[in-house]
Amino acid sequence: MSAPLAGKVVVVTGAESGIGRAIATVCAVQGARLCIAGIDAERLAETEALIAAGGEAPLAVPTDITDPDAIDRLYAAIDARHGRLDGVVANAGIILHSGPMHETSLDDWDRTIATNLRGTFLTLRAGARYLVEQGEGGSLLATGSSTAVRPAAGGAAYIASKGAVHALMRAVVSELGPHGIRVNLIVPGQTATPPLQRIPGFLEQAAAKLPLGRVAEPEEIARLVAFALSDAAPSMTGALLTVDSGRTTS
Amino acid sequence: MQAVQSLAGKSFVITGAGSGIGHAIALACAEAGANLCLAGRNLSKLEDAAGRARADGAAGDILVAATDIASTESVAAMYAAALDRFGTLDGLVANAGVMAPSPPVQDFDEAAFRQAIDVNLLGTARTVAQGAKILVEQGRGGTILATGSSLVYRSGPFMSAYVTSKAAVHGFMNTVALDLAPHRIRVNLLVPGTSSTPPLQAMEGFLERAAAATPLGEVVSPDELGRFAVFLLGDAVPHMTGAALVVDSGKSIAA
Ligand SMILES: NC(=O)c1ccc[n+]([C@@H]2O[C@H](COP(=O)([O-])OP(=O)(O)OC[C@H]3O[C@@H](n4cnc5c(N)ncnc54)[C@H](OP(=O)(O)O)[C@@H]3O)[C@@H](O)[C@H]2O)c1
Numbered sequence: 001m002s003a004p005l006a007g008k009v010v011v012v013t014g015a016e017s018g019i020g021r022a023i024a025t026v027c028a029v030q031g032a033r034l035c036i037a038g039i040d041a042e043r044l045a046e047t048e049a050l051i052a053a054g055g056e057a058p059l060a061v062p063t064d065i066t067d068p069d070a071i072d073r074l075y076a077a078i079d080a081r082h083g084r085l086d087g088v089v090a091n092a093g094i095i096l097h098s099g100p101m102h103e104t105s106l107d108d109w110d111r112t113i114a115t116n117l118r119g120t121f122l123t124l125r126a127g128a129r130y131l132v133e134q135g136e137g138g139s140l141l142a143t144g145s146s147t148a149v150r151p152a153a154g155g156a157a158y159i160a161s162k163g164a165v166h167a168l169m170r171a172v173v174s175e176l177g178p179h180g181i182r183v184n185l186i187v188p189g190q191t192a193t194p195p196l197q198r199i200p201g202f203l204e205q206a207a208a209k210l211p212l213g214r215v216a217e218p219e220e221i222a223r224l225v226a227f228a229l230s231d232a233a234p235s236m237t238g239a240l241l242t243v244d245s246g247r248t249t250s
Numbered sequence: 251m252q253a254v255q256s257l258a259g260k261s262f263v264i265t266g267a268g269s270g271i272g273h274a275i276a277l278a279c280a281e282a283g284a285n286l287c288l289a290g291r292n293l294s295k296l297e298d299a300a301g302r303a304r305a306d307g308a309a310g311d312i313l314v315a316a317t318d319i320a321s322t323e324s325v326a327a328m329y330a331a332a333l334d335r336f337g338t339l340d341g342l343v344a345n346a347g348v349m350a351p352s353p354p355v356q357d358f359d360e361a362a363f364r365q366a367i368d369v370n371l372l373g374t375a376r377t378v379a380q381g382a383k384i385l386v387e388q389g390r391g392g393t394i395l396a397t398g399s400s401l402v403y404r405s406g407p408f409m410s411a412y413v414t415s416k417a418a419v420h421g422f423m424n425t426v427a428l429d430l431a432p433h434r435i436r437v438n439l440l441v442p443g444t445s446s447t448p449p450l451q452a453m454e455g456f457l458e459r460a461a462a463a464t465p466l467g468e469v470v471s472p473d474e475l476g477r478f479a480v481f482l483l484g485d486a487v488p489h490m491t492g493a494a495l496v497v498d499s500g501k502s503i504a505a
Binding site: 170173174176177178180182183189210211212213214215216217220221223224227232233234235236237238239240241242243244245246248249250 | 424427428431432434436443464465466467468469470471474475477478481486487488489490491492493494495496497498499500501502503504
């Protein structure tokens with residue numbers, strides 16, 4: 001198998017499980033030198049072991065993305081280990097079952113916005129600063145949601161936070177283009193990951209409503225992310241990389 | 251160029267394969283090992299493309315089929331030739347199209363408008379529909395790509411016939427994705443921004459001006475669209491359907 005990401009230094013947040021873990025492992029297999037970040041140090045170590053078993057051990061940095069100092073430490077660690085950066089996958093996020101807007105507690109709202117929007121901003125801002133200063137271009141990705149394009153009832157806080165991430169990514173395409181930095185958004189539909197697997201029957205019911213009749217697997221999203229991080233499509237920026245079994249079209 | 255994934259053993263039809271984006275898609279698919287039926291009106295351009303693919307070391311079987319997508323019979327003959335040679339079909343790329351400026355709308359040229367609709371919209375629909383029929387009858391899924399245009403999202407003047415025809419292609423592909431999802435046939439749209447291909451190279455200074463107007467400051471290369479098509483035609487992302495994959499140097503999102 002070819003190594004389309006050979007030598008590229010890539011940071012993935014939320015790498016302790018689900019889509020983030022799949023992105024990190026697939027990128028590692030394709031030759032990237034990984035820095036994995038996540039708030040749950042124990043499960044992050046599992047991802048670390050998983051990647052190390054197949055090749056070069058990743059740099060694992062337990063990180064609370066809502067804390068600017070922690071973000072600074074994350075990029076300082078990458079700089080110390082690799083002295084460069086090629087790609088950022090701002091994937092960490094939370095799904096709280098906060099209910100419809102009129103029942104959403106201020107606490108759920110604040111936590112959702114803090115992680116999904118503030119945390120994504122801090123991750124990307126520091127990554128973009130590094131890439132601009134390095135002056136060799138690069139690739140920024142964030143994980144949005146198909147619910148930001150086609151909302152579902154009962155997740156107002158989550159959907160608002162992801163909608164804001166979509167807008168943030170659109171806003172920076174023109175800012176970073178002149179620096180050769182590409183900015184693309186991953187748009188998963190319902191995907192077989194732990195938070196959704198924990199809700200009894202949720203994924204089965206979701207699958208039944210999808211045109212393809214099945215939810216997506218994290219690994220396929222990861223393969224698309226790896227493609228976007230590679231040099232294969234140097235003019236792709238501002239794109240929505242939608243993997244949703246047809247949800248947003250139907 | 252590095253093949254991102256293998257298409258070995260798979261067979262595809264590609265229209266508009268004699269030049270530009272279709273040519274690049276054909277070379278990338280050939281490099282990935284696919285069997286290909288290259289279609290377009292001009293046979294000698296197709297033979298050149300096939301020769302180039304073979305010279306580059308294509309492992310698959312490369313067939314050419316002189317085809318006019320404005321004709322239902324011609325498209326049927328193209329699929330018949332492909333099936334005759336390969337036995338089965340795994341997917342298709344409905345890429346052929348014509349890009350020509352339109353007069354300002356007050357000087358509406360109905361004949362030219364009809365021609366754009368007949369080739370770009372009906373030609374794509376014919377190609378997709380006939381290919382879909384084969385894939386549905388085979389009963390083992392498949393993948394369909396068509397070439398849209400980022401002008402559908404961010405238009406320009408004096409392109410009314412072209413942009414209208416492509417906007418309809420976008421709507422068509424969205425709907426068809428739903429028609430074909432129960433058959434596990436994935437339907438996606440490649441949405442290029444300005445790309446350096448013969449019709450635009452022929453327009454003095456156009457590509458330079460277009461490049462300057464994009465956030466990345468460069469036009470799209472047909473080669474990268476070829477690599478992307480290979481990725482989409484393969485099995486890497488089996489739940490991507492109904493997606494519009496924009497490769498436009500950021501143009502459609504820029505201020
Ligand atoms: N270049 C861009 O910036 C750009 C941007 C967005 C979208 N696109 C789209 O990308 C596709 C390819 O265009 P291109 O830029 O690569 O231009 P191109 O080099 O002119 O390619 C178009 C191809 O379509 C074939 N074709 C035209 N009419 C046909 C017909 N009636 N039947 C069969 N084949 C036909 C042509 O071959 P023959 O003449 O031999 O038939 C030609 O090989 C088109 O759908 C175009 O609209 C291009």
